Amino acid sequence: MNNVIVHNAVRFVALLILQLFFMDQINFLGYINPMVYIFFVLLFPLENNRWGFLLLAFLLGIIMDTFQDTGGAHAVATVTLAFMRPLLLKLVYGQGYLTKNLKIIQSPLDRFLLLLLLAIVVHHVLLFALVIFNTSQILYILKLTLSIGIASYIMITILFLLFSKRKEQ
Amino acid sequence: MQQIFNFLIKNRNLLLYLLLAFIGLIFTVQNHSYHRNSFIHSTGAFTGYFLEKQSSVSSYFDLDDENQLLREENAKLRMLLGDQADSLLSSSVVFYNSSKTPFEVFPARVIKNRYAYRDNFLTIDIGAQEDIKEDMGVITTNGILGVVDKVGSRYSRVISVLNSEISLNAQIKGTNTIGSLTWNGNSPYLMNLEDVPRLAKVVKGDTIITGQQSTTFPPDILIGVVKDAQLIDNGSRYKIDVQLFNDMTNVGTAYVIRNRDLEEIQEINNLEEDE
Incomplete structure (x- = not known):
């Protein structure tokens, strides 16, 4: 149990540092900075209590907001992603994912890529809608979602491949 | 009552x-919104400390450009000061002659x-700690940068000119035509000068500077050049695209400007409104 807490605490801090110190400095084409911190929300243990999960997701988002001066956009997007995670898992891994003792980090690559795609769509659309906060700029919101979403997708996939402990087949 | 509790317990995740x-x-x-009540901002000691560490690493990569800019600015100031240039620079530098121009300049990163x-x-x-207050103007070597909006003890947040809430007083150099400078959210190199009357003479390539009426910025700070001008509202007003001198995507050193007479000017302006 303690091991799980330490694991997640380290992941929380490490992903934040990676996000703030490296990812936010990339500025590819002037504005494309991948959002890797949502990897934490995807990897959080499945069976743990959801109250703590939601609160942690909110905290993670608020920390991102203080660094980017985006008010509460990251917090809302991240907490929404955390809240919707069971639904996404059900879609990707089937109804009985809880009984199968599933570990996201050990799951097959194709399943994870599907989960990641859904998660990034939910998170980025909401995030950039709140960051831009203007209905006349929907095209710009979609442009940000698409371009930064692709960057996030690539980065998180690389992280997944680096850290996944899939059994050798 | 029991049912209410049951409902709360059953839906506790949704409610949270x-x-x-x-x-x-x-x-x-x-x-x-342009109000100073935002809770979540980057001027806290912790956030500021991290941003400072991070920028102290990344600023190494820009040192050459930064030095070149500062050298050019030094040269310009040398020319202005002429042989009066014997004053030592301290943390706050009084620009030109303090009795003439009431603006005090604080260097910042x-x-x-x-x-x-x-x-x-x-x-x-x-x-x-350095006496920075809200509403002070911020400029760089090449032009305007923004307005201070939130002050922490050691860090401050600045509303960038690239913010849809900002509206600054600006004028066309060499005339008394004024307008308000806004940003429409598209390119970080372009801003719009609005409310310029039809009779004003606007020529492509004209320089736009900060206006005499601005209390935030000293007059005659460079902003940009006219890139394009169109008549809007049935030809009654101009809408001017202004190409900024300042590259907003690459800023290192900034100067915060304090207007010594700000309170006095505001008092007088309020008098006019009251009567």
């Missing part, structure tokens, strides 16, 4: 989610800059 999302939405809305969104903010590494 709604509460957190609501709090986040309030923060978001507050951040998008930009530790966070963002220009991809519609409401952009910068963070600088001086704050209340």
